[in-house]
Amino acid sequence: MNNILSRRKWLQTSLSLAGGTALAGALPLVSSPVTCLATPRELAQKEGGMLLLGSNENPYGPSPKAREAMMEAVQRGNRYANVQPLVADIAAFRGVAPENVIMGAGSAEILGLAALAFAKPQTEVVAAKPTFFVLPDVAKRLGANVVEISVDADLQHDLAKMVSAVSSKTSVVYLCNPNNPTGTKLESAQIRAFCEEMSKKAVVVVDEVYHDFITDASMIPLATQNPNVIVVRSFSKVYGLAGMRVGYGIAHADTIKKLQALQAWSGNAISQVSMAAARASLKDQDFVRMSLEKIAEGREIVAAYCKSEGIFTVPSFANIIYFALDKFPASKVQGGFAKQMESHKIIIREGLVGERSFCRVSMGTPEEMRQFVNVLKTLKA
Ligand SMILES: Cc1ncc(COP(=O)(O)O)c(C=O)c1O
Numbered sequence: 001m002n003n004i005l006s007r008r009k010w011l012q013t014s015l016s017l018a019g020g021t022a023l024a025g026a027l028p029l030v031s032s033p034v035t036c037l038a039t040p041r042e043l044a045q046k047e048g049g050m051l052l053l054g055s056n057e058n059p060y061g062p063s064p065k066a067r068e069a070m071m072e073a074v075q076r077g078n079r080y081a082n083v084q085p086l087v088a089d090i091a092a093f094r095g096v097a098p099e100n101v102i103m104g105a106g107s108a109e110i111l112g113l114a115a116l117a118f119a120k121p122q123t124e125v126v127a128a129k130p131t132f133f134v135l136p137d138v139a140k141r142l143g144a145n146v147v148e149i150s151v152d153a154d155l156q157h158d159l160a161k162m163v164s165a166v167s168s169k170t171s172v173v174y175l176c177n178p179n180n181p182t183g184t185k186l187e188s189a190q191i192r193a194f195c196e197e198m199s200k201k202a203v204v205v206v207d208e209v210y211h212d213f214i215t216d217a218s219m220i221p222l223a224t225q226n227p228n229v230i231v232v233r234s235f236s237k238v239y240g241l242a243g244m245r246v247g248y249g250i251a252h253a254d255t256i257k258k259l260q261a262l263q264a265w266s267g268n269a270i271s272q273v274s275m276a277a278a279r280a281s282l283k284d285q286d287f288v289r290m291s292l293e294k295i296a297e298g299r300e301i302v303a304a305y306c307k308s309e310g311i312f313t314v315p316s317f318a319n320i321i322y323f324a325l326d327k328f329p330a331s332k333v334q335g336g337f338a339k340q341m342e343s344h345k346i347i348i349r350e351g352l353v354g355e356r357s358f359c360r361v362s363m364g365t366p367e368e369m370r371q372f373v374n375v376l377k378t379l380k381a
Pocket residue numbers: 055056105106107108109132176179180207209210233234235236242245246247
């Protein structure tokens with residue numbers, strides 16, 4: 001009891017010293033995920049800031065257990081954080097060996113390492129369009145040629161066209177499932193067959209950063225067996241730790257070694273505070289369940305509005321919705337819709353499928369999504 005009290009006092013003092021007196025008052029009870037510390041978003045809103053629906057973050061994160069662990073870890077900030085305890089936790093959680101795991105400052109670091117390791121100059125990288133930019137972008141910067149295969153009319157990966165695009169020149173195939181920005185997912189059996197076939201010719205990177213939003217089979221078991229398949233995962237999405245930068249790759253032990261060989265300091269890739277946050281988050285599955293429920297609720301609010309207004313969209317399996325902007329006059333100028341939203345203090349992303357403009361909106365709280373829909377109503381033709 002004394003221990004708990006003194007820790008609580010320490011946390012309050014730390015927050016007060018950091019200018020967070022109001023927050024310190026809110027801290028002592030971390031029983032409910034939504035009533036502990038204010039999130040950066042809540043703080044921004046209190047200060048008249050923007051509604052942040054542009055980066056696919058979790059509005060509820062970090063989890064209460066993660067917040068507490070982070071505050072405690074501050075005390076160890078003078079010590080290097082060997083990643084092994086987190087690697088062991090992840091390995092146990094995912095049912096793989098520690099040798100199959102590489103930690104990174106976000107999954108983006110792992111995607112970058114995969115490009116560095118395999119996307120050599122003059123080779124080709126096959127990816128969908130649109131999809132998450134990091135791996136194709138790094139590959140381009142390394143001198144590889146990125147072959148972009150447009151998603152189909154249902155905003156789904158066109159696997160048949162991707163297969164045809166793979167040749168002897170292909171070094172890497174990137175598959176994001178569920179896909180950012182479209183929110184679409186492929187069947188596990190389809191992905192598995194695709195990976196098995198394509199990995200005979202190239203390294204297949206399966207980006208499962210949004211996989212926590214679905215219950216389908218992961219490609220992790222395949223990746224541990226097949227040296228040409230790499231899976232990437234993240235604590236940035238459902239675990240609500242985007243700003244802490246914790247991601248990881250899972251692959252065959254030999255492939256992990258190749259990626260680690262290109263990493264500046266793989267044993268210390270993330271900070272004490274980030275490591276504490278990730279370890280505690282894994283143990284806070286109640287927070288994950290709450291987040292999944294609330295995010296689904298938000299998605300339903302936007303999807304129902306699109307349906308009622310005949311706005312083209314497809315079912316999303318991530319914390320995003322991608323919908324067509326045909327009915328929004330501001331989108332006639334590229335970026336015009338995003339600017340208009342910004343004038344209403346809402347940040348979203350605008351993108352293209354062919355010539356057609358789309359809005360990618362990340363799920364905030366249900367209340368925020370109602371606010372978003374109310375603004376949409378005023379902007380529609
Ligand atoms: C599909 C996908 N992969 C990877 C990332 C990078 O995430 P992080 O580096 O925060 O783990 C993102 C970020 O939005 C993403 O959408």
